[in-house]
Amino acid sequence: MILPRYGERSLCEVTPSLLAAMGVPGFDNVLGVERAVAACLLVVDGLGWELLNAHAQDAPFLSGQAVGKEPVTAGFPSTTATSVASFGTGMTSGQHGIVGYSFAAPDLLYALPWRVDGVDARERLVPEEIQPLPTLFERAETETTIAAPMLQRGSGLTRSALRGGTFEPVFALGDLTAKILANKGFCYAYHGDLDTVGHVYGPGSKAWRWQLNHVDQLVEAVVAALPKGALLAVTADHGMVLMTxxxxxxxxxxxxxxxxxxxxxxxxxxxxxxxxxxxxxxxxxxxxxxxxxxxxxxxxxxxxxxxxxxxxxxxxxxxxxxxxxxxxxxxxxxxxxxxxxxxxxxxxxxxxxxxxxxxxxxxxx
Structure with a gap:
């Protein structure tokens, strides 16, 4: 069992540390991030530390950069909705209240599609009321951008956890690259295909390994083109295992x-x-x-x-x-x-x- 390292080295510390590295007042740089004039957080859904190390040949750039580094932990449960809420609020699941993929609120709310009994619940269970804490993007005194698939625009999870940033829809990897490199303030960027392929075919499958290689090339290209003083941080919301x-x-x-x-x-x-x-x-x-x-x-x-x-x-x-x-x-x-x-x-x-x-x-x- 690996318990979350809340307050020390968990996903809750990621966004505040990046904002602090930019000099934005009111945030602590717990993770010791290098000073930057702008910062982008790239969340690669499903990119676990152990999976990256086990498939280093498929991600030579990322795995090479990971040598000698220390991972961070997800919160519990180690699932997308919970982790995204921690990225957006800097809080634990016990504080922001998105305590799982689905949870009693009091009806059983599926947080990713924001549905109850298969029906859109954004009016019935208002996202800003389910998660009422101010997000980091509402608090930050800097320009913030959310670069994510169009499907997430106005979603219940986006409204509850990422409100306050300007949403910029992403349609392809090239588009994601362009939006990351155009960032002048703070950017939260999300890529979900590795997780999707992992769910369908399993982590370590041929399809998953090719997708990991695409992610690796994406990151290497972005790093090579980063403007002077701009920072890219790469992390994930959780890892993944096979269900046999x-x-x-x-x-x-x-x-x-x-x-x-x-x-x-x-x-x-x-x-x-x-x-x-x-x-x-x-x-x-x-x-x-x-x-x-x-x-x-x-x-x-x-x-x-x-x-x-x-x-x-x-x-x-x-x-x-x-x-x-x-x-x-x-x-x-x-x-x-x-x-x-x-x-x-x-x-x-x-x-x-x-x-x-x-x-x-x-x-x-």
């Missing part, structure tokens, strides 16, 4: 008893119980999953720092029982979550492969 075996909640009756609602994703489940059933549910899940997952009660997970400091309004969003997978297993829902249950590559748990991600910086000139 599953336990199906929708067919495993022992897991269903006393359960009111189940959130999260295959590698990190929030289990919301009926009143008075938490202890029985905890024992049942521990009995079924045994050494295949870390299964703990809400208070233990909070006390051990999985979610960092937890605000009062966030506490009800955390499951009464938390199941974080080990090995290559996942707790799926083949009837309720058909799409996610079919993934080959997955993430969300506390294993090193999911939690450790690169943090590499480059300054032009």
């Amino acid at each position: 075996s599953t336990v199906d909640f929708d067919t495993e009756s022992a897991l269903q008893q006393g359960v009111r609602l189940i959130g999260g994703e295959p590698r990190a489940r929030h289990v919301y119980t009926e009143p008075g059933a938490a202890e029985d549910v905890l024992k049942a899940w521990q009995g079924v999953l045994r050494d295949k997952a870390w299964v703990v009660g809400k208070e233990q997970a909070i006390d051990e720092g999985w979610f960092g400091p937890v605000s009062d309004h966030v506490r009800p969003r955390i499951g009464d029982v938390i199941a974080a997978a080990q090995g290559e297993i996942g707790v799926v829902r083949t009837s309720k979550e058909k799409f996610e249950s079919g993934f080959t590559g997955v993430h969300g748990s506390l294993t090193p492969a999911e939690m450790r991600v690169p943090f590499l910086t480059f300054v032009g000139g």
